[in-house]
Amino acid sequence: MILVTGASGNLGSALVDQLRAAEVPFRAAYHSPEKTEKAAAEGIDAVTVEMSDPASLQPALAGVSKVFLLGATSPGQTGNESNVVEAAVSAGVSHVVKQSLWRADEELTPIARLHRPIERMLETSPLSWTFLRANFYLQAFSGNWAGTIRSGNFFASPLIRGPIAFVDAEDIARVAFRVLTEDGHAGKAYALTGPEALTYDEAAAVLSEVLGRPIAYRGMSNEQALSALAKAGMSSFHAKALVEVCNTYLDGGAETVTSAVEDVTGQRPRSFREFATAHRHCFEQAQGN
Known part of the structure; x- marks a missing residue:
C-alpha cells in the first residue's frame, strides 16, 4: 500500500490518477475534509491528514509500506514533514519518496532550506528513500x-534573465509512479x-506562436513583485520566498537539462511547446477579444 500525501495538487492528483489507472493499491491523503469526501465518493481510499498533528498520521499509515511525501510550502513545512517521517518509522514503512526542490542540497533559497532538513532526516533514518528534486514547474x-495571458497577453514574475529547464508536473508524477512501484x-x-532550457522571453515567443498572438514577459523589480503579489492575495512569506528564488536564479543556475525523467520512465519529458499546445485552452481569449 502506498500513501500519497498532497493528493489534491497538480503533482499529487496526477500521481493518484496514474496509480488508479494501473490498479496499484494506494491511499490518498488530503488536508481538506471536503476533498477527502469527494475522493471517497469516487471510490478512492481517502483520508484527511493534518501533518502538524501526529495523531492524524497513524491511521493514514496503517498497512502502508511506501509514502510519497509532499508537504505544502509554508513556514511549518519542515516540522510537518518531520512528523510524517517519524510516524512512518513508527508504522513500519519501508520507503519514502520525498518530493523536493531543484538543488535542495545546496540550500540556496528559503524554500530549499525547508526541504533539505527532511532530506538529511531521511538519510539518517532507518527508512530507504528517494529524492525528486524538481526544477521550476x-x-x-x-x-x-x-x-493575464488570456486577458492582457502577458505574464509577469520577479525578474529572471537566465534560462530555466522547466518540468511538467505530470512528468514528475510519472517518475514518482516508477519509483514507488519498481525496485x-x-x-x-x-x-x-524538461528536455530544454528557455528564458521567459523565449517562452513568451513560443506562446506567441502557439496562440497566434503576441505574448510578452514582464520581469518585475523586487518591490514591484512584492506589491503585485500582495495585491493578488499571496502571503508575505510566500511572496518573499518567491522573490528570493528568482533573485537566486536571476542570471542562471536553473538551466541544466538532465536525462533523469527519461532514464526513470523510458519516456522523453514534455517540451514547453508541447505543454503550451496541450494547455492552449487555458490561454484562449473569450470570443470577441
Missing part, C-alpha cells in the same frame, strides 16, 4: 499566469527537468 503558466531507486536523488 510548467504549471505556473497554465495556473498562476493563465489569467532500484533507493538512495537516489533525481534532478528532474
Whole structure:
C-alpha cells in the first residue's frame, strides 16, 4: 500500500490518477475534509491528514509500506514533514519518496532550506528513500499566469534573465509512479527537468506562436513583485520566498537539462511547446477579444 500525501495538487492528483489507472493499491491523503469526501465518493481510499498533528498520521499509515511525501510550502513545512517521517518509522514503512526542490542540497533559497532538513532526516533514518528534486514547474503558466495571458497577453514574475529547464508536473508524477512501484531507486536523488532550457522571453515567443498572438514577459523589480503579489492575495512569506528564488536564479543556475525523467520512465519529458499546445485552452481569449 502506498500513501500519497498532497493528493489534491497538480503533482499529487496526477500521481493518484496514474496509480488508479494501473490498479496499484494506494491511499490518498488530503488536508481538506471536503476533498477527502469527494475522493471517497469516487471510490478512492481517502483520508484527511493534518501533518502538524501526529495523531492524524497513524491511521493514514496503517498497512502502508511506501509514502510519497509532499508537504505544502509554508513556514511549518519542515516540522510537518518531520512528523510524517517519524510516524512512518513508527508504522513500519519501508520507503519514502520525498518530493523536493531543484538543488535542495545546496540550500540556496528559503524554500530549499525547508526541504533539505527532511532530506538529511531521511538519510539518517532507518527508512530507504528517494529524492525528486524538481526544477521550476510548467504549471505556473497554465495556473498562476493563465489569467493575464488570456486577458492582457502577458505574464509577469520577479525578474529572471537566465534560462530555466522547466518540468511538467505530470512528468514528475510519472517518475514518482516508477519509483514507488519498481525496485532500484533507493538512495537516489533525481534532478528532474524538461528536455530544454528557455528564458521567459523565449517562452513568451513560443506562446506567441502557439496562440497566434503576441505574448510578452514582464520581469518585475523586487518591490514591484512584492506589491503585485500582495495585491493578488499571496502571503508575505510566500511572496518573499518567491522573490528570493528568482533573485537566486536571476542570471542562471536553473538551466541544466538532465536525462533523469527519461532514464526513470523510458519516456522523453514534455517540451514547453508541447505543454503550451496541450494547455492552449487555458490561454484562449473569450470570443470577441
